[in-house]
Structures are given as structure tokens and as C-alpha cells.
Amino acid sequence: MLETTVVVIGGGATGMGTLRDLSMRGVPAILLEQGGIAHGTSSRFHGLLHSGCRYVVNDPESAHECIEENMILRRIGKGCVEVTEGFFVLTPKDDPNFVEPWLKGCDAAGIKVKEITPAEALKLEPNLAPDIQRVFRVPDSCVDGFRLVLHNRMSAERYGGRAYLYHKVEEIKQRNGAVCGVTARNLMTGELMEIACRVVVNAAGSWSGEVAAMAGLEAAITPDRGTLIVFNHRFTSRVINRLHPSSDGDIFVPHGSVTILGTTSMPTDRPDDTTPTYPEVTRLLEIGEPLFPQVHEYRILRAFAGTRPLYTPGGASGRKASRNFNVVDHAADGLDGMVSIFGGKLTTYRLMAERVTDDVCRRLKVTTPCRTAEEPLIEPPDPAVLARAAKLFPVRALNLMADRLGDDLTKTLQIAEVAAVAAKNTKNTHITDFGGGNPLLCECEMVCLAEVECVARDPSTHSLTDIRLRTRLGMGTCQGTFCSLRSVASLVEHGIPLEFAPADSMCRFLQERWKGLRPVLWGQQAREMEFSRSVYAGILNLDGAMHEQNN
Amino acid sequence: MSRTTDVIVVGSGLGGLMAALAAARQGREVRIISEGTGCLAIGTGCVDLLGYAPDGASVEDPWAAMTELAPAHPYSLLGAEKVRAGLDALMETTAKHGLVLRPASRDGKPRNTRVPTIMGTLKPTYLMPDTFEPDDLGKAKRVLVASVMGFRDCRPALVIDQLRRYPDWADKEYFPCLIPTPFDDAHRALNALDLARAAERPGGSEWLIGSLKERAEGCDLVLMPPICGRHAGSPLARELREALGCPVVEMLSIPPGVGGLRIRDALMRELAALGVELVENANVIGAGVAEGKCHSLDISSTGRSYSTKARAYVLATGGILGGGVLLEPGRAIERVFGLDLALPTDVADWTEPEIFGSQAVSKVGVRVDDKLRPLDANGALALENVFFAGRSLGAHDPAVEKSGYGVALATGWQAGLAAAELAAAAHNTGEAATGGEQ
Structure with missing residues (x-):
């Protein structure tokens, strides 16, 4: 029987970020992940580190969080983030009246945006369609989600945090209305592992509804499936967004030696519904074409899919569901010591981890402040x-x-x-x-x-x-x-x-x-x-x- | 516009070379149009006929198993006797140039043999070079597994680990061995072709024998990557065998295909002797078709375009990999004539979840009659003077069946014979290819 103070469930960015935060504040913690590192959504998205511009009209709060976290991650995650900037591009197919409210939103969120002429833009990104109407430079960037989680783990381990991969939680144990431990199965050996703890953090992303249910709680988590395609080469040096209300297939993200185009949005009933389909791919290409007219000619390496953990307490779904996150203390539902973090997006993972760790620390009467925004994830190489x-x-x-x-x-x-x-x-x-x-x-x-x-x-x-x-x-x-x-x-x-x-x-x-x-x-x-x-x-x-x- | 010839063969893989050989042996004038080197450059030195039945069962006697295949399978279209004719022609031709290929037999009946690969897996194959006896593999008790330092594609440790997992290979004793590289100063990663070339340079034989002699003492089998020369009839493997006093088996290897290049070398020498014209770096970009016949091919080569004519055409352009079959989103077409190729309407049905399952997409290809002439969607003859061979044909999946060379050589040989016959008839009646001056 292992003993610790906090068990974190979920080895994605949020869970590993929480393990790191807890460990840095001196709270003993163990993380359990059913697959490998970032086996869920943290390695199954387009790799965009949002500037927030995508959300300024519909979701100004998310937009503001994005730009703040974007700037923090550039500092603390140098090995994971490639600072590329991004373009928002108005094509002839997009509504020019969207520009005005969008610019106002950027201003309100504190995101610096600068318009350049299409000619200047084409000089910088010559593969863009020649008929683009307006182009805005924004502080988007690229992030390697997998590596981000890995580096969070390394940081957490330096402070004594431990992460067990391929361990699936089978039971959340309770005594007198409070959490007292967790049982997990090692999926590689089949052995059971018992951990005694005072607090359980549910950071299981698309699986967080299932984890909550395991503790007898209800949570409105709707996995929402997104498919992406990977092109063989890097035909853009910047993140390219279509300047219109959020839609499928409108973001191109350069990533290492490849380019990723995403994303579709379709509700699913399974968090592990990650098999991409041909109709999704052709739809993505169609929507990407106004930005890159050659997109059908480019060689595609593969397609992949992930699920977004949308939190839908009011019943909203798909693109209408908020990308915002919620920390839910289940004491209100009658279970003491269980905290869930629902929804959210990779760009704000650190903030999500900070909020949930704040909650846990209040309960444990730990007053050490959060330092995850100041200290780099890994030391710069010697x-x-x-x-x-x-x-x-x-x-x-x-x-x-x-x-x-x-x-x-x-x-x-x-x-x-x-x-x-x-x-x-x-x-x-x-x-x-x-x-x-x-x-x-x-x-x-x-x-x-x-x-x-x-x-x-x-x-x-x-x-x-x-x-x-x-x-x-x-x-x-x-x-x-x-x-x-x-x-x-x-x-x-x-x-x-x-x-x-x-x-x-x-x-x-x-x-x-x-x-x-x-x-x-x-x-x-x-x-x-x-x-x-x-x-x-x-x-x-x-x-x-x-x-x-x-x- | 070049002079009209009897037979034009497009493609210089095994199917194309066999077709050219068949037509030339019939006394026809033959021109090969070739874009690249074809499948032999990535293939092995052993010839597969049929290793696995459609139900996945391992095949001992390919001739018997061949009769059980689906009616549309190229072997079924030809029948075993015509397959045998192609195989005999290949064996006779390579032997003439010093590369003796022959099957193993049991109780007087030829059968498949399972030959080790550089990964240590065993693959059923039919013809093998005569530098080892198939029985040597089974009888061996002490096996030296050799490779070359710095050669990443073949590591003895993996070969041994894998071979031990086969019941009939589990009880042998294995000895790993890495011999020094023959290069003092190589500036890139070594592949099997580099090593095979080095072995043919002066001192190459001494290098191989010198590095293996001591290590092979007491062993009754040496397994090594295919590096004993890249030419047909290279004496290296035999010299090595004699010097070491035990059988030397070159394992089947990933590309570049040294073994396949040896077969190609033998065939090319024969074709040159027969006066076959070879046009290289030439890409067929279109065809002139009228009244159900092809009358010319449009060629693009090193920056210029022209057309070329024959009385009959053999298309051995390859499948998806070779470029004879083009896959586009939602459809497949044959490249030269734009023939529509049948595939399930729903792209989801093109493939199966298991990579080595029975993939519809891997069986896509031109549908032909029993003379290998293309049929249209209604099953009617599409072109009467065009014959298809090799991987451009549908209804077989050589990767899973282990039938790649077999289908190519058999259909190539028959397509070449049929084209020669048609061209001869056109000659006799004084008919030239339709249209255009000569």
C-alpha cells in the first residue's frame, strides 16, 4: 500500500501540470495514467499555442487567459514551444463584417494584432492563396503537446512527484463521505496497486466523466471528436487561421518538419473514439483550400483524431460549448476530498493546474504560493x-x-x-x-x-x-x-x-x-x-x- | 517520332523484362521504355511463387495451391502450365549468365523453402541460388550469423533472437559476428549494395574470406546479408563457401535489393545480346488510341517530348508503388490509358483495420482477359493490341501471398508471347500500326 496526500488521475497536460504544481508546493502527490504520457487529448490536437484571437468574439474570458498563458509558456517551456507568430487571413469566402468585432475583441483581450497588406503576407508565406483580402499578424505559436507533458513530469519528479503510466484507476475509495484512497491496475502486469490518500484530483480530460462516475458523481462531460491531417512538409512557417467565426478545418499549424491542419468537431459517446475517417479528411481539405489552393496536391502523411473534453452542464455542445474550464469541488455533491477539473484547452493547462492546486492547498491548509509560471519546466541545457x-x-x-x-x-x-x-x-x-x-x-x-x-x-x-x-x-x-x-x-x-x-x-x-x-x-x-x-x-x-x- | 517497332514494353521490372525477352526470342523487334529500374531494385534474389493460400495457410507445394485461387487471380487466368513456362524461361536465362536458380524438392516434388531474412524471420520462397542446398538450413547445428560493422539494416543479435522463436530453428547453436567494414572512409550510412559493390572490388574476396574464415570454424552454416557481389554469376558466394568449408546463405534483405539486381543483371545481358532497345529515363505521359487499338505512346524524357509506335504494346508499369496504378481521393485509375479501376465505392471499404489483412486497395489493378488484354467496366475488350503484366494487374496481393516475382514473370512472359504473335500477324498482313507515317 502506497501512501500519499493527493492522487491525480490523468497524465495529460492538466494532470501532469497539477502534479508539478503540487510537488513544487511541497504536497506529496502521485499521478496515475491509464496509457502512456499524454495518451489522450494532449497529444491529439493541432499543436497550436493559442494567442486567444480565435476566442475574442465568443469567449473573451478564454481569449484573455490564452494570451497570458501563451506568454508564460514561451518563458517556461522553451523546449516545447516554437515561437512562430500567426496570421488571421480574410479570404473572399469570409464575411468582411466579422473583422470589426474581431479587432475590438482582440483589443479588449489585450492581444496585440497588426494588419499587413496581402502582398506583404504573400512575401512571408508565398503558398497562401493570392486572392486573400486582409491579413493580421497575431502572437500565435506552436507547442509540442507530448513534450510539454513530458517536461512537466520531469519538473514534478525533481520535486518528488511520481507518475505511474499504464495504470488504470478501478476504484475511488471512500469512508464517511470522504475520499480515502484509490485502487489502480497496472495494465502491463495486471497487478493491483492500492494508494491511500486524502484528496483525489480528477484531471482525466475526456475520461473525466467516467472517473467522476466511478466515485458515484455525475458530470456533464461530452467528448467531442476532432480530426486532423498531417502534411509531409512545412509549407507555412506561421500558424494560419481563417478570419471567421470558429469552424472546422480552418487552422494550419507548422510543427517540426510537418504541417497540421485541423480540426473537425463532432460529438461522440466514446472518449477513445480516435479513428479518423475519409469524409472528415476530405471536408478538412475543402475548408483549407481557400487559404492554400494547392492543399489537395500536398502529400499527406497521416490523419489522426482526438476528443475534446467539453464541459456541458447547460446542454450546449460542439462549437457552442465553452472552451473554458471549471474546477468543481465535489464536497458540494457530498464527497469530501474529490476535486474535478472539467473542460479547458491545452494552452491554459498551467492555469487550470494552478486553480485546482489552489483549491487542494486551501483544503490542506498549505499556503506556499504557486511558482509554476516563473520556473522553467526544464533547466536550459548545460x-x-x-x-x-x-x-x-x-x-x-x-x-x-x-x-x-x-x-x-x-x-x-x-x-x-x-x-x-x-x-x-x-x-x-x-x-x-x-x-x-x-x-x-x-x-x-x-x-x-x-x-x-x-x-x-x-x-x-x-x-x-x-x-x-x-x-x-x-x-x-x-x-x-x-x-x-x-x-x-x-x-x-x-x-x-x-x-x-x-x-x-x-x-x-x-x-x-x-x-x-x-x-x-x-x-x-x-x-x-x-x-x-x-x-x-x-x-x-x-x-x-x-x-x-x-x- | 521514332520508327515503328514490333513490340514496345513499358516498364523494366521483372514483368517488363520477361515480356521483352519473350517477344525478342520470337524474333520480334522490341523496345523497352523505362522510367526507372523497377521492382528488381528493391527485391530479393529468391523467386516467390506462392507462399500463403488466401486463407492464410502456409503453402508447401505452390503448383497445387495455385489451382485453388480465385478465378480472377493472374495465376488462374494463365493456368499452371503457362506459369511454369515463364519460370522455366527465367531459370534458363539467368543460368546462362551464371546465376543458377532452382527449387528445393522433397520426394521428387518441387516445394517451397523457408529462407531466413535479415530480420531473422523466415519467408517461404520457391527458387533459390544454387550457392546453398535448401537442406543445409534444416541440418545445420552451429550457425554463424554474420554482418558488417556499421551496417544498420542487419544486426546478428536480432536475427538470432528471431530465428530462435521458430520451433525448427530453436535448438541450433548461434554465433553472432560483425566483420570490419571494407571502407576506410565512407561518408554516409552503409547499405547492402555498397557492401556488395565493395566485395567485387579487388581485394573484396580476401576481405570476406579473411574476416569470416576463423569465425566460421566449427560452424555448419553461415548466414549473411546479400553482399557477395551485385552481378549475376559473381563467384564470391561460391568462393566463400569453398574457403569456409560450409554452406553460405545470403539472407533476404530490405532495399536496395542486391539479389533482385543480380536477376536484373542476367536478364539485361540477355536482352542486350538479343538486340533489344532500351530507352531509359522515359516517362510515358499519354497514349494515342483509336478504334480499340493503341497506335502510339507519348513519351517525356529529359526535357523533350515525342511519340513512339509499335504493332503491339506490353504495359508492365507496376501497381501503386511502381506508378502504373494511380490512387486518387475516392478512385483509382490506370496511368497510361486512364482505365478506371474497380474499387469499393466507400473509401472506408478500401482497407481493413489490420495492416496485413486482405486489403481491397492492394488488389486494385487492371482487369484482363486470359490473353492479358484490358477489359472495360462492362467486361468488354478495351484495347486489342495492349497486354498488361505484373503488378499492374489486379486480383492479387503479392505482399501477403508472397507471389510478387511469380506473377510478374509468368504474366510478363505470356504478355510478351501474345504481343509477339500479334505483331508477327500484323507484319505478315503488311499492316502497320494504325495511323501515321513510318
Whole structure:
């Protein structure tokens, strides 16, 4: 039986942000997540760090929160945020009368907006449609949701917080109308874990309705499904929004080496309804076309879907439902020690975490103030460490890696240094092994062996998909055709076991990619798919091996 | 406008080369129009016929299993005897250029053999190079699994881990071995083709033998990636086998396809000897069609456009991967003639949730009659002097069936024969291709 003060349920941005905040204020806390890091909505959105401009007309309060949090995250989350700015673009298909109220709203929310001529805009973003009418520069940015959660975890762990992944809560225990503990099942081993605690924070996002129900509470959570598509290249350097009331498919977000277009909005009854469909994809492309007339020609890598945890106590739904968040103390419902955070959006995750932590701290009579807006999530990389790493990693990979790894950079460097010494001693080296024994496994995203090894050794890594999320391995053009085989081979070679046998690991990895390919199977990406099937089934007989091997 | 020839073959994968070979052997004048290198550049050195039945059952005797396939399957259209004719032609031709391919047999009957891959999986295949005996695989007790330092695609540790998971490979003793790279100074990651080329340079044989000799002592089987030369008839594998005193098996490898390039090398040499014209880097961008016949192909090549004519045409343009079949949102078309290809109306039905399931989209292709001529949506003959071969044909999924080379070589051979026959008839009647001066 573990003992702690607070159990946080949900390993997305809000939950991990809450774990961090509690830990920084000295409150013992444990987080439970049913999947991997950011397995829910925090890794299934377009990666836009809102300036708030999207909400200024309908939801001025959200807009104001967005711009404040946007500025904070730029400071504390340097490894996760790419400061790009954004455009709001009025196309001939949009109502020009929307501009006036929109500008007023931006002003009221305190968001700095500057109009430029379409000609200037086209100079900066030449792929935009030439017939655009008006363009406004806004302080939008891009954020890697997965990494944001990871870095929050690293920060929380520095202060003693602990996060258990692949642990699904099965029971919230109560005694005399108060929470007294939680039972969770380790989904990897099947074992049960009992935790005694005084407070439970329900930060399960789209699953928060289910978690509330587990405690016998009612919560009006409507999962709302959003589908997005990932293009093979970065055809815009800025976030591009259509200047009109919020609608489907109107935001393009550059992200690393790709561009993401989102999002649709459709109510669903399942929080894990994340299989994208062909009609959604064609609809997205249609709506994106007035901004980028070539959008049908661009190569699509994959589609994916996530669910928004809309909080709908009054019965509003879809785009009409507020994107705002609510901290609900269930003491009013007769259960002491249970606090839920409903609704919200990734941009304001930190604020949500702060509010819920304030609530918890009031109850626990902890008066330490919140410092999550001041302290960076991860320490900036030590220049001495970077200098050492520069000898063993390609320069471009080094920068990407430092952002990806955060606190694990030093560990990865140590692995590479040990490998380099071993390689030198055995003369088992090759010029393309950077520094010896450290080959580049994924050319698309510049991932070296040492990084894969470091991530694979992390106890919370179970599958190639976990490695993909941490390192971005397999996220590029080849979608893992070459690097997944190399990674599995290297892991076996270095004696690092994954949860599944090698062939099974590969199959699961390819299967995950396949899910995102099915609705976008045309053009160059269809050829890539056939290539991948030719290699893994046609040449390597992975499909046959699944039945013929003993595992 | 180039001179009218007898037969134009579009595509230089295995289907295209076999078609050209068939037509040239019939004494026809043949021109190959080729955009790239085709499937052999990514394929292995073993020839698959049929490894798995439609129900997923493993196939021992491909000739027997072939008769159980759906009526639209290319093998069913041809019948086993015509498949055998193509296979015999391939074996005879590659052997002539030093690459002897032959099947394993049991009780006097040819059968599939399961050959290790660089991932350590086993794949059923039909023809193998004669540098090893299929029985060597089963009999071996002490196996050296060798690869090259810095070669990322083949790691002995994975091969061994995977092989041990097969009941009939579990009880062997394995020894991993990494030999030094032959490059003092390579500036990019090594692939199998780099290594195969290096092995053919002066000193290459010494490199392989020298690095493996000691390690292979006491072993009765050496598994290695396909790096013993990139040409048909390279003596390296045989020399290695003799020097090591034990069988050497090159594992099936991911692209670049060294094994496939060896087969290509043999066929290209034969075609050159037969005087077949090869036009490379040429992209067919359209076709002239009148009265149910093709009378010319529009070519774009290195910045210029022209048209080219023949009495009969073989289209071995490949499937989705090769570019002969174009997938567009909601539909599929054949690239050169714009033939509409049948796919389920609802895109959701194009695929199945399991990646290696039976995908409708992977079986998309041109529908043909038993002479391999294209049919329209109503089942009527669309073009009477055009023959389709290889992956451009529908109704088979070579990735899952392990039938890629088999379908390509059999349909290529038959399409080439049919085109030659048609061209000869046109010659005899004095009829040129319709329209245009010669």
C-alpha cells in the first residue's frame, strides 16, 4: 500500500501540470495514467499555442487567459514551444463584417494584432492563396503537446512527484463521505496497486466523466471528436487561421518538419473514439483550400483524431460549448476530498493546474504560493554538456535532442560516451556512427541510437510507440519503414527488452501508422504504404512470422 | 517520332523484362521504355511463387495451391502450365549468365523453402541460388550469423533472437559476428549494395574470406546479408563457401535489393545480346488510341517530348508503388490509358483495420482477359493490341501471398508471347500500326 496526500488521475497536460504544481508546493502527490504520457487529448490536437484571437468574439474570458498563458509558456517551456507568430487571413469566402468585432475583441483581450497588406503576407508565406483580402499578424505559436507533458513530469519528479503510466484507476475509495484512497491496475502486469490518500484530483480530460462516475458523481462531460491531417512538409512557417467565426478545418499549424491542419468537431459517446475517417479528411481539405489552393496536391502523411473534453452542464455542445474550464469541488455533491477539473484547452493547462492546486492547498491548509509560471519546466541545457555531445552527435540532431530530452540529455550523452569508448577499444566503429557506436537510426527526425537507448531504458517505456512519442522516431516521411527495424535490431543487440517480442513490436508499430494512413490513402503516401507492405510482408514475412514464431 | 517497332514494353521490372525477352526470342523487334529500374531494385534474389493460400495457410507445394485461387487471380487466368513456362524461361536465362536458380524438392516434388531474412524471420520462397542446398538450413547445428560493422539494416543479435522463436530453428547453436567494414572512409550510412559493390572490388574476396574464415570454424552454416557481389554469376558466394568449408546463405534483405539486381543483371545481358532497345529515363505521359487499338505512346524524357509506335504494346508499369496504378481521393485509375479501376465505392471499404489483412486497395489493378488484354467496366475488350503484366494487374496481393516475382514473370512472359504473335500477324498482313507515317 502506497501512501500519499493527493492522487491525480490523468497524465495529460492538466494532470501532469497539477502534479508539478503540487510537488513544487511541497504536497506529496502521485499521478496515475491509464496509457502512456499524454495518451489522450494532449497529444491529439493541432499543436497550436493559442494567442486567444480565435476566442475574442465568443469567449473573451478564454481569449484573455490564452494570451497570458501563451506568454508564460514561451518563458517556461522553451523546449516545447516554437515561437512562430500567426496570421488571421480574410479570404473572399469570409464575411468582411466579422473583422470589426474581431479587432475590438482582440483589443479588449489585450492581444496585440497588426494588419499587413496581402502582398506583404504573400512575401512571408508565398503558398497562401493570392486572392486573400486582409491579413493580421497575431502572437500565435506552436507547442509540442507530448513534450510539454513530458517536461512537466520531469519538473514534478525533481520535486518528488511520481507518475505511474499504464495504470488504470478501478476504484475511488471512500469512508464517511470522504475520499480515502484509490485502487489502480497496472495494465502491463495486471497487478493491483492500492494508494491511500486524502484528496483525489480528477484531471482525466475526456475520461473525466467516467472517473467522476466511478466515485458515484455525475458530470456533464461530452467528448467531442476532432480530426486532423498531417502534411509531409512545412509549407507555412506561421500558424494560419481563417478570419471567421470558429469552424472546422480552418487552422494550419507548422510543427517540426510537418504541417497540421485541423480540426473537425463532432460529438461522440466514446472518449477513445480516435479513428479518423475519409469524409472528415476530405471536408478538412475543402475548408483549407481557400487559404492554400494547392492543399489537395500536398502529400499527406497521416490523419489522426482526438476528443475534446467539453464541459456541458447547460446542454450546449460542439462549437457552442465553452472552451473554458471549471474546477468543481465535489464536497458540494457530498464527497469530501474529490476535486474535478472539467473542460479547458491545452494552452491554459498551467492555469487550470494552478486553480485546482489552489483549491487542494486551501483544503490542506498549505499556503506556499504557486511558482509554476516563473520556473522553467526544464533547466536550459548545460553548455558543457552540449559541447561534449557535439563530438558524438550530428549538430542538427543535437539541438533537436536537447529540446526533446530535457533532463535526460545528460543520460543520453553518457550512453553515447560509453559506446564511443567501447567502439574505440574493439575497433568496432564506422565513420557514420557519430563518435563511434552511435549511428543515426531515423534520418527524418535525426534520432541517434544513444537517444533511443536512453528512452528505451526508461521504466515507463514499453513499446516502439512510446519511443516514437518521446523521440519522434518514425514521425517523418517514411513513417517508420526503415527506422523501426533498425531500432528494434539495436535494442535487441543492446539487450534492452520491449514489452513485446521484436516482430510483435514492429507489427504494433506499423499497425499504429496504418490507422492514420487508411483515410488518406492516395498519391505519394499510397506508394509509401505499398512500399512498406512490400518490405515488411513481401520480403520480411512479418505477417507470417506473427503466426509461426513462439513468443 | 521514332520508327515503328514490333513490340514496345513499358516498364523494366521483372514483368517488363520477361515480356521483352519473350517477344525478342520470337524474333520480334522490341523496345523497352523505362522510367526507372523497377521492382528488381528493391527485391530479393529468391523467386516467390506462392507462399500463403488466401486463407492464410502456409503453402508447401505452390503448383497445387495455385489451382485453388480465385478465378480472377493472374495465376488462374494463365493456368499452371503457362506459369511454369515463364519460370522455366527465367531459370534458363539467368543460368546462362551464371546465376543458377532452382527449387528445393522433397520426394521428387518441387516445394517451397523457408529462407531466413535479415530480420531473422523466415519467408517461404520457391527458387533459390544454387550457392546453398535448401537442406543445409534444416541440418545445420552451429550457425554463424554474420554482418558488417556499421551496417544498420542487419544486426546478428536480432536475427538470432528471431530465428530462435521458430520451433525448427530453436535448438541450433548461434554465433553472432560483425566483420570490419571494407571502407576506410565512407561518408554516409552503409547499405547492402555498397557492401556488395565493395566485395567485387579487388581485394573484396580476401576481405570476406579473411574476416569470416576463423569465425566460421566449427560452424555448419553461415548466414549473411546479400553482399557477395551485385552481378549475376559473381563467384564470391561460391568462393566463400569453398574457403569456409560450409554452406553460405545470403539472407533476404530490405532495399536496395542486391539479389533482385543480380536477376536484373542476367536478364539485361540477355536482352542486350538479343538486340533489344532500351530507352531509359522515359516517362510515358499519354497514349494515342483509336478504334480499340493503341497506335502510339507519348513519351517525356529529359526535357523533350515525342511519340513512339509499335504493332503491339506490353504495359508492365507496376501497381501503386511502381506508378502504373494511380490512387486518387475516392478512385483509382490506370496511368497510361486512364482505365478506371474497380474499387469499393466507400473509401472506408478500401482497407481493413489490420495492416496485413486482405486489403481491397492492394488488389486494385487492371482487369484482363486470359490473353492479358484490358477489359472495360462492362467486361468488354478495351484495347486489342495492349497486354498488361505484373503488378499492374489486379486480383492479387503479392505482399501477403508472397507471389510478387511469380506473377510478374509468368504474366510478363505470356504478355510478351501474345504481343509477339500479334505483331508477327500484323507484319505478315503488311499492316502497320494504325495511323501515321513510318
